[in-house]
Amino acid sequence: MNHTSTDRALRLGTRASRLARGQSQQVADLLCELTGRAVELVDIATKGDATTAPLHTLGGQGVFTSALREALLDGQIDFAVHSLKDLPTAPADGLTLAAIPERVDPRDALVARDGLTLAELPTGSRVGTGSLRRSAQIRALGLGVELVGMRGNVDTRLSKVTSGELDAVVLACAGLHRIGRSDAITEALDPIAILPAPGQGALAIEARSDDPATLDLLKPLDHHYSRISVTAERALLATLEAGCSSPVGALAEVVEAENGLEISLRGSVTAIDGSDSVRLSATGPLTDAVGVGERLARILLDDGAAELMGSSR
Numbered sequence: 001m002n003h004t005s006t007d008r009a010l011r012l013g014t015r016a017s018r019l020a021r022g023q024s025q026q027v028a029d030l031l032c033e034l035t036g037r038a039v040e041l042v043d044i045a046t047k048g049d050a051t052t053a054p055l056h057t058l059g060g061q062g063v064f065t066s067a068l069r070e071a072l073l074d075g076q077i078d079f080a081v082h083s084l085k086d087l088p089t090a091p092a093d094g095l096t097l098a099a100i101p102e103r104v105d106p107r108d109a110l111v112a113r114d115g116l117t118l119a120e121l122p123t124g125s126r127v128g129t130g131s132l133r134r135s136a137q138i139r140a141l142g143l144g145v146e147l148v149g150m151r152g153n154v155d156t157r158l159s160k161v162t163s164g165e166l167d168a169v170v171l172a173c174a175g176l177h178r179i180g181r182s183d184a185i186t187e188a189l190d191p192i193a194i195l196p197a198p199g200q201g202a203l204a205i206e207a208r209s210d211d212p213a214t215l216d217l218l219k220p221l222d223h224h225y226s227r228i229s230v231t232a233e234r235a236l237l238a239t240l241e242a243g244c245s246s247p248v249g250a251l252a253e254v255v256e257a258e259n260g261l262e263i264s265l266r267g268s269v270t271a272i273d274g275s276d277s278v279r280l281s282a283t284g285p286l287t288d289a290v291g292v293g294e295r296l297a298r299i300l301l302d303d304g305a306a307e308l309m310g311s312s313r
């Protein structure tokens with residue numbers, strides 16, 4: 001290791017929630033192990049944490065990420081760890097996605113009373129989610145359950161099932177995994193029915209473009225196939241001109257094909273009331289993640305995706 005004792009600790013900016021601090025600490029530990037550099041966590045308050053209003057009503061993208069990005073550009077911190085699905089698709093001036101670590105389970109999770117699965121929930125069950133994408137896709141299954149809006153951190157949402165206020169809540173498997181609560185999952189929802197948010201389960205590590213020393217230190221944390229997959233999903237989202245709170249699902253995987261590995265991308269756009277949806281897929285070479293995402297988005301648009309998104313776009 002080529003560090004010296006005079007190297008100051010790297011400052012990692014994080015939101016202060018249990019999930020954000022937990023995932024930041026995991027990145028800090030990994031980086032410390034790989035490079036020998038000390039890493040210090042710096043809490044940054046974000047607009048998304050300061051309110052419990054429904055996310056899609058907050059207006060604009062980046063409610064969880066813009067304060068971290070400002071702290072980075074100001075030089076208060078050296079790098080930031082975001083949940084990749086919360087990161088707007090537009091590139092940020094002066095910042096670089098230094099690393100996308102290996103993605104964990106991208107699926108949504110049902111946490112229901114009595115160990116129930118989605119199909120086992122009786123008609124009229126109250127299911128909590130703050131996400132238009134999740135509620136739209138569940139409505140489209142026609143199960144007769146009642147979707148109830150909610151916000152708050154992962155612990156708060158889980159407590160609504162324990163207290164009996166709701167029969168079930170839908171959360172990301174990744175968030176539960178990262179706070180050590182995978183045990184609460186009663187069903188990991190199959191992407192055949194419920195496609196996750198683009199980038200779900202992945203982290204984004206961002207640093208200043210003019211800080212090559214930090215970019216170099218972060219590089220070993222990058223996972224090639226995870227980066228390819230989320231690049232395809234985000235290209236789809238960007239081409240649809242949709243944000244992270246619109247009813248767009250996407251999941252890219254690197255799969256074995258006849259002539260070697262390829263990207264397999266699935267995408268969906270669902271009407272908010274679940275009355276209609278378009279779901280399609282596309283494949284392409286690993287070297288063309290952006291092209292695959294853009295192509296699938298255009299086919300979805302040809303099939304009426306823009307009309308389905310309506311004002312939620």
Ligand SMILES: NCc1[nH]cc(CCC(=O)O)c1CC(=O)O
Pocket residue numbers: 083084085086170171172174175199200201202
């Ligand atoms: N929108 C909030 C958010 N942003 C990232 C995660 C955790 C999952 C992930 O890292 O993708 C969550 C919570 C959730 O969706 O349940």
